[in-house]
Amino acid sequence: xxxxxxxxxxPAKAKTIEKFLGKDYTVQSCFGHIRDLAKKNLGIEIKNNxxxxxxxxxxxxxxxxxxxxxxxxSRIVWLASDEDxxxxxxxxxxxxxxxxxxxxxxxxxxxxxxxxxxxxxIREPRGINKNLVNAQxxxxxxxxxxxxELSPILWKKIQPALSAGRVQSVAVRLLVERERxxxxxxxxxxxxxxxxxxxxxxxxxxxxxxxxxxxxxxxREETLDFxxxxxxxNYKIIGISTRPSxxxxxxxxxxxxxxxxxxxxxxFSVSQTMSVAQRLYESGKITYMRTDSVNLSNLALGTVxxxxxxxxxxxxxKIRKFKTKSKGAQEAHEAIRPTFIANxxxxxxxxxxxxxxxxxxxxxxSQMSDAQIEKTTVTIEISTADENFLATGEVITFDGFLxxxxxxxxxxxxxxxxxxxxxxQLQQELTCDSITATEKFTPPPLRYxxxxxxxxxxxxxxxxxxxxxxxxxxxxxxxxxxxxxxPGITRELHLITLKDEKIREEExxxxxxxxxxxxxxxxxxxxVNDFLIEHFEDIINYHFTAKIEKEFDEIAVGKLVWTxxxxxxxxxxxxxxxxxxxxxxxxxxxxxxxxxxxxGKKVFVKMGRYGPIAQLGDSQEEEKPxxxxxxxxxxxxxxxxxxxxxxxxxxxxxxxxxxKELVIGLGKFGPYVRHEGKFYSLKKGIDDPLTIEADRAIExxxxxxxxxxxxxxxxxxxxxDLLVLRGRYGPYISFQKKNYxxxxxxxxxxxxxxxxxxxxxxxxxSGKSKN
DNA sequence: CAGTGAGCGAGCTTCCGCTTGACTT
Numbered sequence: 001x002x003x004x005x006x007x008x009x010x011p012a013k014a015k016t017i018e019k020f021l022g023k024d025y026t027v028q029s030c031f032g033h034i035r036d037l038a039k040k041n042l043g044i045e046i047k048n049n050x051x052x053x054x055x056x057x058x059x060x061x062x063x064x065x066x067x068x069x070x071x072x073x074s075r076i077v078w079l080a081s082d083e084d085x086x087x088x089x090x091x092x093x094x095x096x097x098x099x100x101x102x103x104x105x106x107x108x109x110x111x112x113x114x115x116x117x118x119x120x121x122i123r124e125p126r127g128i129n130k131n132l133v134n135a136q137x138x139x140x141x142x143x144x145x146x147x148x149e150l151s152p153i154l155w156k157k158i159q160p161a162l163s164a165g166r167v168q169s170v171a172v173r174l175l176v177e178r179e180r181x182x183x184x185x186x187x188x189x190x191x192x193x194x195x196x197x198x199x200x201x202x203x204x205x206x207x208x209x210x211x212x213x214x215x216x217x218x219x220r221e222e223t224l225d226f227x228x229x230x231x232x233x234n235y236k237i238i239g240i241s242t243r244p245s246x247x248x249x250x251x252x253x254x255x256x257x258x259x260x261x262x263x264x265x266x267x268f269s270v271s272q273t274m275s276v277a278q279r280l281y282e283s284g285k286i287t288y289m290r291t292d293s294v295n296l297s298n299l300a301l302g303t304v305x306x307x308x309x310x311x312x313x314x315x316x317x318k319i320r321k322f323k324t325k326s327k328g329a330q331e332a333h334e335a336i337r338p339t340f341i342a343n344x345x346x347x348x349x350x351x352x353x354x355x356x357x358x359x360x361x362x363x364x365x366s367q368m369s370d371a372q373i374e375k376t377t378v379t380i381e382i383s384t385a386d387e388n389f390l391a392t393g394e395v396i397t398f399d400g401f402l403x404x405x406x407x408x409x410x411x412x413x414x415x416x417x418x419x420x421x422x423x424x425q426l427q428q429e430l431t432c433d434s435i436t437a438t439e440k441f442t443p444p445p446l447r448y449x450x451x452x453x454x455x456x457x458x459x460x461x462x463x464x465x466x467x468x469x470x471x472x473x474x475x476x477x478x479x480x481x482x483x484x485x486x487p488g489i490t491r492e493l494h495l496i497t498l499k500d501e502k503i504r505e506e507e508x509x510x511x512x513x514x515x516x517x518x519x520x521x522x523x524x525x526x527x528v529n530d531f532l533i534e535h536f537e538d539i540i541n542y543h544f545t546a547k548i549e550k551e552f553d554e555i556a557v558g559k560l561v562w563t564x565x566x567x568x569x570x571x572x573x574x575x576x577x578x579x580x581x582x583x584x585x586x587x588x589x590x591x592x593x594x595x596x597x598x599x600g601k602k603v604f605v606k607m608g609r610y611g612p613i614a615q616l617g618d619s620q621e622e623e624k625p626x627x628x629x630x631x632x633x634x635x636x637x638x639x640x641x642x643x644x645x646x647x648x649x650x651x652x653x654x655x656x657x658x659x660k661e662l663v664i665g666l667g668k669f670g671p672y673v674r675h676e677g678k679f680y681s682l683k684k685g686i687d688d689p690l691t692i693e694a695d696r697a698i699e700x701x702x703x704x705x706x707x708x709x710x711x712x713x714x715x716x717x718x719x720x721d722l723l724v725l726r727g728r729y730g731p732y733i734s735f736q737k738k739n740y741x742x743x744x745x746x747x748x749x750x751x752x753x754x755x756x757x758x759x760x761x762x763x764x765x766s767g768k769s770k771n
Numbered sequence: 772c773a774g775t776g777a778g779c780g781a782g783c784t785t786c787c788g789c790t791t792g793a794c795t796t
Binding site for chain 2 (some may be wrong): 009010011029030031032033034036037039059060081082085086087089090136139140142143144145146147148149150151152154155161163164165167168172249278282321326343389463464465466467470471474482572607608610611613615625629651665666667669670672674680725727732733734739740741742
């Protein structure tokens with residue numbers, strides 16, 4: 001007989017709590033939700049007032065049967081799932097599935113894993129809040145209805161295996177709309193004018209001062225006109241103003257802000273951050289990593305205070321209570337912080353150490369004093385012009401939290417105004433060494449990274465800490481978006497300088513717009529997005545989640561019946577589903593580009609069975625149209641007639657090598673060179689399939705042959721098809737287009753022909769028995 | 772890994788939010 005059984009969601013949490021509670025308590029974990037809607041036929045009985053059909057999935061059966069054993073053996077069962085909508089539902093499902101009796105079941109909640117908080121919770125048990133459970137059921141059922149009714153429409157009207165949902169479809173919409181802003185963006189330029197002044201200070205030392213003109217000139221003529229006025233002008237300081245200001249630290253990490261900072265500072269992907277954080281959590285080094293709360297426990301605040309006092313001194317301490325700003329936050333946990341703040345560093349791999357360091361610094365800095373900053377602006381008058389030059393400098397008079405941590409930004413701003421200014425006086429005369437006017441282009445809107453997309457979703461109240469990373473993966477897995485680097489463009493910019501009373505003009509080339517690790521929408525993402533917006537704008541709407549969240553809140557306080565809410569939504573939604581299925585045509589995203597000037601045939605771009613294609617000639621006419629695949633990265637959205645016509649120039653024969661033809665073509669995996677039946681990929685961003693020449697193609701073939709050679713560990717005279725190769729996961733055997741794992745005990749260098757044959761045979765046999 | 776693009780049809784795909792393993796040929 002067990003006296004007390006406590007059930008929590010996470011096994012790591014169970015371990016910690018068991019330590020606090022002692023031997024009268026057995027603590028088990030249920031690993032999150034233990035059952036979910038059946039996958040067949042929606043899992044909801046629509047005609048039976050939306051009765052959910054819950055089933056325990058296969059991978060949860062083991063956990064459930066173990067918990068059942070424990071529960072029947074226990075005097076009191078304490079349900080300690082999180083204090084939020086999902087946690088309440090988990091507690092309710094546990095009651096139902098484990099058949100718990102109310103008289104020996106208690107529901108308890110705590111927001112922080114400290115002994116006090118848990119003892120306190122046990123002193124204040126309550127029952128299950130059925131209203132809150134109903135709010136969760138409404139959330140669950142609505143998401144299933146939306147996801148499982150919209151997705152099949154896409155299979156029918158666009159392409160199989162696509163998906164749509166309340167969260168993912170909005171994420172894609174954000175990316176598509178941003179891409180359109182970038183496509184339609186027209187850069188304008190203006191001249192930024194910077195002067196370099198020289199003077200001698202009181203000690204006789206030569207000093208310099210850089211200052212920027214208070215305005216930028218939109219044209220070359222105006223810039224020239226201004227610089228002309230500056231020849232033989234006199235310069236005098238007519239103003240020095242200093243303005244004190246303060247900077248405050250950012251709040252402790254939530255899931256979303258941790259993902260953002262790990263991306264900016266450490267270059268981690270969103271899922272990488274989560275898996276490293278998971279390891280830190282499981283080894284007891286940090287608190288729970290899926291949270292939307294910026295709150296720190298009083299215990300933690302006390303330790304942070306001590307650490308700051310010891311490391312930096314009393315005047316660096318400023319204890320703060322942060323309030324969450326994000327919509328729909330449920331705050332079931334603390335903010336993400338080190339479990340033991342006194343530990344400045346930890347054991348672990350490089351990634352773990354770096355992420356821990358980031359969390360430590362952010363936590364500590366959040367409880368430190370404001371930084372005091374003095375901003376100085378020096379105004380310099382030009383005797384021959386109305387404009388002024390301004391020199392700005394910044395001096396940190398008290399570093400405060402900046403001693404530990406500085407939050408990064410997403411924009412790549414110009415390094416400006418950060419430097420200290422040399423000491424100068426009012427009315428001081430300056431000598432102008434030179435003035436440089438540089439043409440500056442306005443930057444286009446920023447593309448999203450994984451992390452900035454998470455930030456945006458959080459601002460909109462869409463998605464939860466546990467789903468940010470999976471959502472980002474889903475929209476990439478469906479092919480809606482791709483995360484990649486893309487090269488920028490080089491462009492000419494105009495430079496005008498005034499030095500030694502002479503004005504000189506020159507052209508400079510600038511490399512701009514290179515993208516690294518950004519999210520780009522694909523054609524299929526754009527087509528799905530446009531289709532959903534045309535037929536279901538109200539759901540793909542940025543405010544849809546906020547709207548239904550309000551209704552869930554009403555359900556949670558008992559003011560609204562959950563099935564009534566679902567019925568109001570579903571009856572109009574389902575009507576739209578039916579009319580869309582009946583009326584709308586198959587959507588191929590076709591766009592007409594114009595006529596081919598050579599043949600006079602019409603040119604279209606659209607989605608084909610295997611991807612986006614260009615079509616030359618109308619399908620109505622007698623002659624069959626020609627087709628050509630679009631190159632990766634080309635969008636139906638903005639491809640030009642000229643670019644489309646180029647595509648029909650492939651495949652091209654560009655010469656011969658070793659007596660065989662070199663053919664450039666475009667395949668499933670991008671542009672290639674074909675030679676003797678073998679394929680060699682062109683280098684992305686370097687080679688253009690339409691202009692590549694034989695020399696370069698031969699070079700590529702050589703590189704590939706060399707790389708293949710390096711992969712070979714062993715070959716056998718008995719059979720040229722059998723190879724021992726070095727691969728991503730270590731050495732393996734390749735035979736007749738199939739790969740085989742080498743047992744760990746065996747040395748790949750010493751494998752003989754018969755050894756390999758044996759491995760292959762053994763594998764093939766076991767493979768057969770499995771199928 | 773790599774050329775395709777007519778049309779039909781069976782059977783498959785899919786949501787969001789809680790949790791952790793399993794484990795690469």
